[in-house]
Amino acid sequence: MWAPWRRSGIWNGALIGLGVLLGRQYSMVEQYSRYLNYAVYAALAIVVVWLVVRYVRRRKTADEPK
Numbered sequence: 632m633w634a635p636w637r638r639s640g641i642w643n644g645a646l647i648g649l650g651v652l653l654g655r656q657y658s659m660v661e662q663y664s665r666y667l668n669y670a671v672y673a674a675l676a677i678v679v680v681w682l683v684v685r686y687v688r689r690r691k692t693a694d695e696p697k
Contacts, residue, residue: 646664650657 649660653659
């Protein structure tokens with residue numbers, strides 16, 4: 632697994648690259664990155680809900696008498 636600083640470095644490098652390519656229109660990156668943030672938050676929420684449901688289901692089957 633990659634260290635957190637490497638992942639953030641990739642993200643920051645992508646934003647810097649977009650800034651260089653867009654020049655003065657960099658505000659477009661800021662405008663659209665908000666939607667990307669929402670997508671990431673939604674994906675994280677889905678993963679958390681899935682993990683909780685999985686935990687509860689496993690716990691329920693483990694508590695059932697055999």
